[in-house]
Amino acid sequence: MENSKSENQPQPKILIVYHSQSGRTLSMAEYVLKGVQTETSEVRFLHAHNATLDDLIWCDGVIFGTPENFGMFSGMIKDFFERTYHKAREMELHKPYCLFVTCRSSGEGAERDISKVTTGIGMKRALAPVIANANPLETTDFEKAQELGATFAAGVGIQIF
């Protein structure tokens, strides 16, 4: 997708790390990606299993997408943090991040628990999370997901977070 920046302008590097078991979070992640791509072409869109410390080092900001499972963020996102947490702390990767959650209730557990880990790393929450619990997901959920991606990428681009 074309973005609004000219080729000469620096483009923010955005990492999207998501996990999805049955496709709901993935469908939101695809809208987040669309939003990000309106602001930058420097984006890595990665299933949590494939995301590494190098991706965290590369980016200027991260968007996490997770289902809420058993009242927590998903095990695969936890696996990503377990593989990167100590190095990210040591390297002071205090990057801005935001979050979207799909769930069937409030999503509070996932949000609360992911905050504990990101706070431990020193990452900065840039925007309020998008929580989508409708079944099926609604057009407004996808609109919010796209807006989250665009707003986050734009903010990272002008370094307001």
Ligand SMILES: Cc1cc2nc3c(=O)[nH]c(=O)nc-3n(C[C@H](O)[C@H](O)[C@H](O)COP(=O)(O)O)c2cc1C
């Ligand atoms: C094993 C399991 C546990 C779940 N636990 C919760 C939960 O604690 N709270 C909640 O709101 N939804 C829960 N759900 C529903 C999922 O969060 C919801 O369907 C989510 O959107 C699935 O996302 P996905 O399709 O990307 O995997 C659970 C689903 C599964 C499969």
